[in-house]
Amino acid sequence: MLKIENLHARVAGREILKGLSLEVNAGEVHAIMGPNGAGKSTLGNVLSGRDGYEVTAGTVAYNGVDLLTLAPEARAAAGVFLAFQYPVEIPGVNNTYFLRAALNAQRKVRGEKELDSMQFLKLVREKLKVMQISDELLHRAVNEGFSGGEKKRNEIFQMAVLEPQLAILDETDSGLDIDALKQVAQGVNTLRSPERAFLMITHYQRLLDYVVPDFVHVLADGRIVESGDKSLALKLEAHGYAGIGAGHAAAPHRAGAQA
Amino acid sequence: MNQPAPLPLVASLLDAPLPPSGIAWLDTARQENRAAFAAAGLPDTKVEAWKYTALRGLGQRSFANGDADAQTRAVDASALALPGVAGVRLVFVNGAFRADLSTLDALPDGLSLQPLSLALQGDAEPLRFALSRHYRDAGDAFAQVNAAIASDGVVLRVAAHARIEQPVQLVFAGAEAELAWHARNVIELGEGAELSLVEHYASRGDAAQLATLVSDIELRDGAQLHHVVLQDAAIGTNLIRRSSLHLHARAQATLHVLELGGALVRHDLRAELIGDDAQLHTRGVFMPHGRQHIDTQLAIRHQALNTTSTSHWRGVANDRARGVFRGAIVVAPGADGSDANLSNKNLLLSPSAEIDTKPELEIYADEVQAAHGATVGQLDERSLFYLRSRGIPLAEARALLTAAFCRAVLDDLPNAALREHLSGLLVAQLPT
Numbered sequence: 001m002l003k004i005e006n007l008h009a010r011v012a013g014r015e016i017l018k019g020l021s022l023e024v025n026a027g028e029v030h031a032i033m034g035p036n037g038a039g040k041s042t043l044g045n046v047l048s049g050r051d052g053y054e055v056t057a058g059t060v061a062y063n064g065v066d067l068l069t070l071a072p073e074a075r076a077a078a079g080v081f082l083a084f085q086y087p088v089e090i091p092g093v094n095n096t097y098f099l100r101a102a103l104n105a106q107r108k109v110r111g112e113k114e115l116d117s118m119q120f121l122k123l124v125r126e127k128l129k130v131m132q133i134s135d136e137l138l139h140r141a142v143n144e145g146f147s148g149g150e151k152k153r154n155e156i157f158q159m160a161v162l163e164p165q166l167a168i169l170d171e172t173d174s175g176l177d178i179d180a181l182k183q184v185a186q187g188v189n190t191l192r193s194p195e196r197a198f199l200m201i202t203h204y205q206r207l208l209d210y211v212v213p214d215f216v217h218v219l220a221d222g223r224i225v226e227s228g229d230k231s232l233a234l235k236l237e238a239h240g241y242a243g244i245g246a247g248h249a250a251a252p253h254r255a256g257a258q259a
Numbered sequence: 260m261n262q263p264a265p266l267p268l269v270a271s272l273l274d275a276p277l278p279p280s281g282i283a284w285l286d287t288a289r290q291e292n293r294a295a296f297a298a299a300g301l302p303d304t305k306v307e308a309w310k311y312t313a314l315r316g317l318g319q320r321s322f323a324n325g326d327a328d329a330q331t332r333a334v335d336a337s338a339l340a341l342p343g344v345a346g347v348r349l350v351f352v353n354g355a356f357r358a359d360l361s362t363l364d365a366l367p368d369g370l371s372l373q374p375l376s377l378a379l380q381g382d383a384e385p386l387r388f389a390l391s392r393h394y395r396d397a398g399d400a401f402a403q404v405n406a407a408i409a410s411d412g413v414v415l416r417v418a419a420h421a422r423i424e425q426p427v428q429l430v431f432a433g434a435e436a437e438l439a440w441h442a443r444n445v446i447e448l449g450e451g452a453e454l455s456l457v458e459h460y461a462s463r464g465d466a467a468q469l470a471t472l473v474s475d476i477e478l479r480d481g482a483q484l485h486h487v488v489l490q491d492a493a494i495g496t497n498l499i500r501r502s503s504l505h506l507h508a509r510a511q512a513t514l515h516v517l518e519l520g521g522a523l524v525r526h527d528l529r530a531e532l533i534g535d536d537a538q539l540h541t542r543g544v545f546m547p548h549g550r551q552h553i554d555t556q557l558a559i560r561h562q563a564l565n566t567t568s569t570s571h572w573r574g575v576a577n578d579r580a581r582g583v584f585r586g587a588i589v590v591a592p593g594a595d596g597s598d599a600n601l602s603n604k605n606l607l608l609s610p611s612a613e614i615d616t617k618p619e620l621e622i623y624a625d626e627v628q629a630a631h632g633a634t635v636g637q638l639d640e641r642s643l644f645y646l647r648s649r650g651i652p653l654a655e656a657r658a659l660l661t662a663a664f665c666r667a668v669l670d671d672l673p674n675a676a677l678r679e680h681l682s683g684l685l686v687a688q689l690p691t
Contacts, residue, residue: 048648051640076650088645092663101659102649109650141663142645158649 185210343676354440369421433462508534
């Protein structure tokens with residue numbers, strides 16, 4: 001589904017990603033872990049097409065298409081979803097209106113029939129139930145006045161409605177108390193499916209207790225320096241990031257998951 | 260000293276005959292205002308109130324005064340209908356009252372409404388205070404012109420304690436002829452009276468016009484006015500308005516203004532809170548595009564105890580358009596315990612657009628709460644990216660954010676049908 005090869009990217013003239021390679025297949029959950037400043041959020045932003053991130057080398061193929069040439073909205077329509085580390089508050093734009101506009105814009109691009117407000121409401125009700133989210137969130141402006149936990153849950157709720165193929169979760173666990181973390185994790189687990197892949201970017205191992213990944217990668221200094229199964233996360237938890245990567249920096253190609 | 264030749268605009272306005280009234284005090288007031296205009300001419304940008312609105316271009320034009328064919332101009336009455344507004348309607352075309360387009364039968368109890376031209380044929384004495392005013396300040400040019408030659412307008416009174424349920428609609432339509440027209444409005448709400456008023460500027464056609472309007476609005480003790488102004492004039496209309504509000508004790512005025520149309524548009528809104536516990540709430544959006552110039556000058560004076568004013572205005576300028584906003588609040592000595600809050604936020608949608616905003620606050624009283632702020636900026640990039648990352652195309656994301664920005668000031672408009680309509684007009688004016 002996603003094949004990243006030798007990706008180099010700069011932000012504000014500074015090289016952040018320095019030859020990152022990674023392959024993700026449908027149905028897989030990959031965790032990207034790493035210390036602050038390693039380039040974790042840059043990876044999410046580059047994949048979703050945020051302005052200000054300059055790709056200087058490498059390729060990203062998504063279902064055989066060059067993802068980097070697509071506008072952010074085209075990536076979304078193609079099934080890429082980024083759950084933001086810091087979801088944006090948008091006063092004056094109703095959450096339900098926004099989500100329906102987003103879903104219908106995506107459906108239009110894909111040549112699917114747009115949903116009218118009744119059909120959309122029905123879909124939203126189903127998803128609310130599954131995500132265990134109060135419908136009170138729907139009546140408010142997008143993220144406006146939401147608590148940290150509500151914002152993150154709203155991201156997962158949007159993901160549930162938009163049903164992406166590739167979901168990138170950028171530090172969705174940060175700033176959550178244990179109850180909110182469990183709710184978010186449960187939401188993600190509900191959405192796991194053989195057709196869908198997840199890229200979970202996280203600083204801590206905590207989230208991985210609840211969403212068990214198929215693969216864990218360590219991102220350090222702009223590339224993936226070690227890959228393994230979920231036990232790698234436990235090792236990191238026990239020993240920290242210090243030392244990781246020192247002996248592996250020369251072997252970035254081990255990073256790819258098996259095809 | 261040799262006087263330079265007057266500008267074409269000034270010459271053409273001085274050329275207009277004073278309307279014959281047969282009322283001595285009115286004739287005197289008209290002559291004196293005309294003399295004051297002849298002496299002062301148009302203000303230049305050295306006059307503080309006209310600093311950002313240059314009249315050089317307009318000054319070079321000349322306009323015939325009034326419209327001899329006003330009674331027969333074709334105006335589509337159905338186009339004047341507004342959702343949420345039905346019932347009493349007073350329509351002026353090129354400044355002249357049009358009985359055929361107005362709905363004045365079955366006025367509710369307590370409402371008196373007639374064109375000024377008719378009111379002056381009856382007992383004019385109640386209008387004497389408003390119509391005998393002399394405008395003397397630098398920058399009063401168009402008020403002087405209006406006071407000299409306006410011969411029609413609205414005279415509206417609501418009796419004490421009368422509640423008028425249906426909104427009253429005042430329509431000022433400009434139609435298809437290059438000329439100047441003027442309207443003079445006198446509105447008074449008696450003690451405890453309540454009124455919803457919709458003031459609608461709806462000219463069509465691209466003829467250049469100059470229109471001046473002067474409105475005096477008096478709210479007696481405990482009166483409540485809900486006032487909506489929809490300014491959707493045609494692109495050739497130069498529209499200069501002055502509204503003066505007097506709020507007596509416990510009176511409340513809520514004003515929602517949408518400035519969409521016109522070429523050069525200027526609105527001076529002067530409110531005096533002269534009775535204890537009076538409240539004024541103004542909300543407005545101005546959206547100049549193309550080469551439009553829209554200038555709003557808000558001047559609020561708190562002159563009594565525990566008076567409140569809130570003013571929330573938003574500007575959106577596109578293309579080469581210019582918006583101007585000045586919000587001047589004075590809390591006069593003795594207006595202790597007053598609360599004044601003013602904000603003006605603006606968006607520039609094009610690098611050639613400009614908005615000049617100036618909040619001013621002067622406080623001479625004690626225990627006053629006051630806050631004011633003004634910003635000019637672009638759409639938030641983070642918000643745009645957030646919407647796009649969910650699949651919303653760039654143009655739609657921009658429109659969504661801009662509409663949300665403007666709509667915020669309409670949120671507390673109680674007439675839902677009208678609010679939706681105004682909101683739709685805002686969205687329709689956004690670039691696609």
